[in-house]
Amino acid sequence: DLRTVYVIADSKERENMIREQIKAIETEQGVQVQIEEGLLNEVLNLVEYPTAFMGSFDTKYLDVPEEVLVTSMETHQRYFVVRDLDGKLKPNFISVRNGNAEHLENVIRGNEKVLVARLEDGEFFWREDQKLKIEDLVAKLANVTFHEKIGSLSEHMARAGVIAASLAEQAGLTAEERAAVARAAEIYKFDLLTGMVGEFDELQGIMGEKYALLAGEDDAVATAIREHYLPDSADGALPETKVGAILALADKLDTLLSFFSVGLIPSGSNDPYALRRATQGIVRILDAFGWHIPMDELIDSLYALSFDSLSYDNQAEVINFIKARVDKMMGRTPKDIKEAVLAGSNFVVADMLEAADALSEAAKADSYKAAVESLSRAFNLAEKADASVAVDASLFENDQEKALSKVIEELELTGSAGDKLSQLFALSPVIDAFFDNTMVMAEDVAVKNNRLALLSTLVAKAKAVAAFNQLNTK
Template identity: 60%
Template sequence: MANYLLEIGLEEMPAHLVSAAARQLATRVSDFLIDNRVTFETVTEFSTPRRLAVLVSGLANESESIDEEVKGPSAKIAKDSEGNWSKAIQGFSRGQGVTPDDLVLKGDYYYANKHTSGFKTADILIKIGADVISKMNFSTYMKWANNNFLFIRPIQWLVSLLDSQIVAFTLLDVTANAMTRGHRFLADTPIVLEQATDYENALKNAFVVADSAVRKALIVAQIVEIADDNDWTIYLVPNLLEEVNNLVEYPTAFIGNFDAKYLAVPEEVLVTSMREHQRYFEVRDLTGKLQPHFISVRNGNAEFIENVARGNEKVLVARLEDAEFFWREDQKLKISDLVEKLKKVTFHEKIGSVYEHMRRVKMIAEKIRQQAHLPEEYAEKLDRAADIYKFDLLTGMVGEFDELQGVMGEKYALLAGEDAAVATSIREHYLPTSADGALPETAIGSVLAIADKLESILSFFTVGLIPSGSNDPYALRRATAGILRIIDKQKWTIQLAELIAELYELPLNGFKYAKYDEVMTFINGRVAKMLEGTARHDIVEAVLATSSLNVAKLTAIANYIDVKSTESTFKNSVENLARVFNLADKLENEPSIDETKFENESEKALFAASQTLNMTADINQNITQLFSLSKPISDFFDKTMVMVEDETLKNNRLSLLTNITEKASEIADFRLINTK
């Protein structure tokens, strides 16, 4: 068994891409070895800002040989009329590396017993540059020099070492060898590795902690020690910690300070400046109160750390000076003036201004309030929120710190004397900001968030800016998912399909929504995505066929049908209902049931059972009642011919079935549920 080291040395990568790139390399190397039938025990990944590497342990010295039986042509075409092997059988034999006489006849077909010998692992690994590295995918690429090769960053060196043997391959003008590099500033001289397993320790001696998990643990330990020594609380934000970890090869945490006067600026501004702009961790006391300090992590040792701290303090103070200035100046602005200026701010060149977008959102928000059955007293506050909710886009603070959209709007609105609910909705309308991000807490904020996102979806679809494949520049998928999550959280019985149809009839001051079918298909797809995991795929498809787009209802139905699918009676119940659906489609007239035309007891019994079927608000009860029709339906089909020649009798029976499907369709299209 052997060990193999592969390292790609690079110019510094963007921190947010390092971890994903390391995982991708490990996965691709594993798949490469599996595809080439080379067994191994583990693949350990390493990564820093300027290197991606894997160490494969327990690697076989050669690939596994395989014996396989390959099916060939049928006996009917194996020989010609003179008894000679046909061209088909000869071609098959050549392809398998055998002669026709080596083939074995089994039943009606000839088979080749094919043996493929293993190859030396070193010979296979030579292909790893072309088959693994050159095929890696990234969201960001670079092209350098005069070549057409694209990669996340320019490749500076390559290491390919099988135990002590160099497995050389070349990418562009870089040939893999046994030479790696240490820290750029502390030990940036070539390091010749004697064994693949020397990698981690050799780099450690050259001020590089190659294992990202070990490096992160060091950062956490250093910060915790600083916090304990000073009676501080440090919140190690996971995303920030991950990014900081991918910015350094040899971490050293240190303390920085700023003037306490800046604490008069809203906390969100200070935290944004530290976290988002400078990658610092803010400091709080044991009660959670923000303190005029920060913790940063240096890519290097502790030598001259005081100078490093002072340099970081100067950078932060420059930002805090800007923040303090904008905070002071923005308070001199009037909301009404800012809203008026939004008439000249473009939402999108094909759609119009931000102000026009807000006017449409205002109408949509009122429709949503009504469908959500929110009290009339909310209308005035919602109306005011919709009138002003984008004003902070024109404040100096948001211009400098765009991450604070909505957050500053809430603060400035409160300072201007706006109602607290209105101010909160200004902040909440942006939520959620990610696939699993926090949702609005208030009803008004939730309505405004839905209205804003829905108007964006309808507008962008109208002008043909529709997501395709992975391309979604206006984040319309995320917006739709946000709408659905908000409705689900609030447990509102909003009929989205009905609501959206109403919006297409609104007077929009010259702007008219279009592409209704495309919008509904898009939203249905997002609902299906949301319901993934809550029930089987076929059950989700059947439930979505109701077209109600009542998210809470659809979720409840899918969940309960999925629960019922484990019961022994489920198959018969669904199949009987599906049969009812199939026959009911054959009714060409309006349904009309005449009880006097029932000819047997099974018709009367099914009619009586269907009359007790009352679709209430209790989803579970409705489904249970539908499934209880299974026996009456079964008896009906056993004793009644539906498609008889007598048109009157046929239509009466089809009307009876249609009466059932009209109610069952509120639950699901049972024809789409797989019972096999």
């Protein structure tokens, strides 16, 4: 049996052993241990026969910010963090050795020694970094490359600052919030040049917030420095403050546009600069904060900006890339509904997601097929319309034309996406009656163009929900 040579083959059994051993230490010592699931998974795959133990370190290290201690323990040493019953960090850690409990004291001493070296580094950088001036660090960012084809971090920050100011205005931030955005944009990458972030790069932004507060910066500015990195994964937490969200958007938008502008566009699964994640972040932040900023107008406005450091390029590719992220956010929505919404004229993320849900719901009803087919017919014919022709009521030849013109004029599409769909689908009988009694492609050119223009006004309104001719009713 493998057990006689201290090998537990079943990973579930090893996991249970670790959990139970940690629970026993918690009970015996009157503490609580944070079991970080990712860390547990890593640890149980590093040992064949787990034995958990508790070690300690000098309380003087508790003066160093908690994030530094936790990073040292969890990320660098793969130790579990120990807290008292009130949740305060204790000068202890739990590790798991490979083997039984023999000579455990030696193992504990060895682990304590290794951790102290790490904590010494943390304490040293914490002390030394506080002697640095934010202004000096910001000035040095001019010598740090953002990307060799794009330029320095200073240039990236300058562009993000201009974008942030524009976004803050569009999102209706107060004068005070706008001032915080402007200040945060001037300095937000400074902590990259601190000793602490040089040693523990996972703490970028987190240390920026702490050092900014120590230097007397405004709370909103300090928080934004930390939040501009969010979300740091596809489903990661979002910024909670408006100032942080605007800075996060600006930073990600310049990253996206500048990489695309120099031709560094992700292809296939290849995305070395995590541009998909950044763009997913942009889309999620806009949706979460309910800022009704149409993406196409936003991108247009950014391409209109001029910078000494870089001219933006490849706008169409950027728009398609953003649409692909919105498509992803629509999840399991049927493909034709996604395409119809993405081909619509409304590029406000929240509205698009709502329209996709409303169409998916509407598709379950028996009336869906007929209503979509009526609108589809109008969409397909409207493509032939001459945009310069305005509808002229004196050219109407039957009551059905007049009736359609009247309902289009009265159509205001308000309320939720579901309400808008109901309002559009209610037009189905009027549209059908128009088609049954009217030859759209009449021989008289003026009459034909007038009928196409009439359908075009309907389509322009309906397209704010979706391009109905992309929907599949087969």
